[in-house]
Amino acid sequence: MSGLYIHIPFCRKACTYCDFHFSTSLKNLDAVSEAIETELQMRHREIPEQLETIYFGGGTPSLLGDHLMKMLETASRFFDLSRLTEVTLEANPEDVTDENLKCWKRSGINRLSIGVQSFFDDDLQWMNRLHTGAQAFDSVQRARDSGITAINLDLIYGLPETPIGKWQENVGRFLELDPEHLSAYHLTVEKKTALDSRVRKGLIHMPADSDVVAQLTYLEDETRAKGWERYEISNFCRDGKYALHNTNYWRGKPYMGIGPSAHSFDGKSRRWNVANNELYLRNLGKNDDWFETEELSANDMANETIMLGLRTQWGVDASEVNRLLGFDHLGDNHAELISFIAKGWVLRDGNRLLLSREGRHYADHIASELFVI
Ligand code: SF4
Structure with a gap:
């Protein structure tokens, strides 16, 4: 098996807690998207076998517009996309419109991972997200109505000053929507984020471990009672609908990552692209200054x-x-x-x-x- 990860390094806003590689200036969106196609043309032979999964992550891949179709068309020149088991797109709720859903489905996307994070407006504002709780709920229903049969929601637990009842409501709404998959992430303070700065200034106090454990325990109990499996520390699914692309990472299978900051693993060595859009654009195809490699002992x-x-x-x-x-x-x-x-x-x-x-x-x-x- 082989998986292809495509990193889209753009977001409309920076979430308070996020340390992924992205730019909030979209001025290079076209140029980076085209460069990603170039990188795929340069490196596709590194995947010797039939590709099994493609994962568009970011950043915010749901703002790609026509570039998504173009990237998949480029991929189809090198791989038989009809044999892919899973093609995932990470999407923010505000982008899950009927028009986009039609375009995503036409392009071959068969799994959506929706960045809900919370169904509460005040949480979302605190996180600096663009969507509302109602939009989050609506986006999942809209995706379901469009016929997409594999939907993941992202939720974040361990927010400061969150009473357990609020988290229980979030879990209740997620279960009401009945997606196939849930990624539940513990809010952690990553260096050089807005959250880190506010915590260091004493403006925000992270919750006690016991509160975080109570939230996770509630989630695990509720999902288990409904037949869900917690098959990975942060990932839950029903009916055996594991996230194949990510499960292959956890099983140590090889994958190729393209786009700024993307990582690759061929079974013996790691390679990672520069986490800088300008350097990626400037050096791709001209020299080797846009990636590093490391042989694994x-x-x-x-x-x-x-x-x-x-x-x-x-x-x-x-x-x-x-x-x-x-x-x-x-x-x-x-x-x-x-x-x-x-x-x-x-x-x-x-x-x-x-x-x-x-x-x-x-x-x-x-x-x-x-x-x-
Ligand atoms: S959490 Fe997602 S949407 Fe928010 S800044 Fe990070 S990559 Fe962008």
Whole structure:
């Protein structure tokens, strides 16, 4: 399998908490979109197999207009798009209009990931989002009415000063809309964001861990009661409708990322494009100053297998980690592993190591303790 990720580095506004690569000036939208097509023409041979998924992420891919169709037409010159299983577009609610939906479907998009974040206007204003709660609700219904059968919603929990009842209402509205998939992200303070600056000035106080855990526990209980799976730390789905593109990342499958700041992985090395639209435009196709590469060592590969595997409900295959390293790392002599199992945070199922429900609260800590140095 191979996945293609296309990064669209433009947004109309900067969300308070976001540290992704994007520009709020749209002046280079046409030029960068055309450069992305050029990059695809230059690099398509790096995907030797039939492409399985395409993911338009960002940034805000839903503001691409005609460029979306053009990019997919370019891709169709190199890949048989009729054999794609999943073509996802990230969309902001204000862009989910009947006209855009028709155009997206005609272009081949079969999965929409809608950046709802909250159904409350005051939360959305606080996040500096452009849409309202009503628009968020309406966008999902509109997408459903258009015939799109795979819809993801993004929601954010752990907002400051959010009573549990407000989060419960958000969860209730999401369940009422009955999408196939949910990505629920914990609000984290990323460096150099507006949120970071306000927290450092003491203008905003992040909620206590216990409040955040209560929100996540409520979400997990409510979704589980309705038959949903929490199949990855931040991702939930019903009826086995996993996000295929992202699931392949978590399973360590290769992918190619194009566009400014996009990352690629070929099974042995990583490559990442410059997170700067001007430099990308200036250097693409002329020299090698628009990307960097890194060969992964056996330790890097093993640590990544541990970190990604532990995030999923399928866990990490200890024998695969030991095979990558050439010695028995995750075995009965690993003191931290034995201690996590004793605490009930890590469960063992044959060769597989899985996080328990409680263990998922400490996923990053557990992974780093199991890393090989
Ligand atoms: S969260 Fe999405 S819409 Fe907001 S600034 Fe970041 S990439 Fe843009």
